[in-house]
Amino acid sequence: MESTHPDVERVLFSEADIKEIVGRMGAEISRDYAGKDLVLIAVLRGAVVFMGDLMRAITCPLAIDFMAVSSYGEGAKSSGVVRIVKDLDMDIKGRDVLIVEDILDSGLTLNYLMKSLSHRKPASLEVAAFLWKDVEGRETAVEPKYVGAHCPDEFVVGYGLDFAERYRNLPQVGVLKPEVYS
Numbered sequence: 001m002e003s004t005h006p007d008v009e010r011v012l013f014s015e016a017d018i019k020e021i022v023g024r025m026g027a028e029i030s031r032d033y034a035g036k037d038l039v040l041i042a043v044l045r046g047a048v049v050f051m052g053d054l055m056r057a058i059t060c061p062l063a064i065d066f067m068a069v070s071s072y073g074e075g076a077k078s079s080g081v082v083r084i085v086k087d088l089d090m091d092i093k094g095r096d097v098l099i100v101e102d103i104l105d106s107g108l109t110l111n112y113l114m115k116s117l118s119h120r121k122p123a124s125l126e127v128a129a130f131l132w133k134d135v136e137g138r139e140t141a142v143e144p145k146y147v148g149a150h151c152p153d154e155f156v157v158g159y160g161l162d163f164a165e166r167y168r169n170l171p172q173v174g175v176l177k178p179e180v181y182s
């Protein structure tokens with residue numbers, strides 16, 4: 001039995017689950033992007049852990065860049081306003097861009113990023129999201145081409161995902177005890 005942080009109510013994805021999920025995504029992406037000009041764009045900070053694993057599970061040549069956007073402030077609810085905190089260093093015009101995200105929750109971050117990056121005229125623009133939260137009634141236009149797993153509509157932490165900058169280093173993904181954030 002893997003040890004769990006005491007603030008975690010229950011583990012949703014163990015280290016072994018994560019390894020299996022990322023391996024599957026990497027194999028799919030490697031197949032789809034063979035012979036293309038792949039650029040992975042990780043959305044800081046949450047996606048760094050997933051990015052590190054995913055890029056090593058992809059066998060075709062690729063470049064990486066990072067963007068930071070923020071909509072969550074310090075708490076567990078999206079502020080609804082997405083802002084760019086750090087832009088790309090790279091010109092993505094004509095390249096095959098894959099946005100790497102840790103989680104799709106309200107969908108606001110990805111909606112904003114897809115709009116913003118499509119103006120830069122990449123050859124293609126897709127999303128690889130490790131988690132897709134099952135939020136009832138969400139209206140989002142973005143359908144990630146690659147989804148690792150679905151998770152329930154609860155606040156999750158670990159594997160890059162934080163609450164107030166904590167828990168990003170947990171090797172599993174788990175549901176945070178509500179008393180920690182309420």
Ligand SMILES: O=P(O)(O)OC[C@H]1O[C@H](OP(=O)(O)OP(=O)(O)O)[C@H](O)[C@@H]1O
Nearest residue numbers: 044045046070071072105106107108109
């Ligand atoms: O679908 P949404 O409701 O927009 O939520 C998803 C985004 O929220 C989190 O980022 P956050 O803004 O908390 O910054 P972080 O990555 O630094 O934790 C997460 O990493 C995603 O980028």
Ligand code: HPA
Nearest residue numbers: 105154155156157161162
């Ligand atoms: O459930 C979540 N956990 C951590 N960060 C997040 N950003 C959006 N949803 C979440």
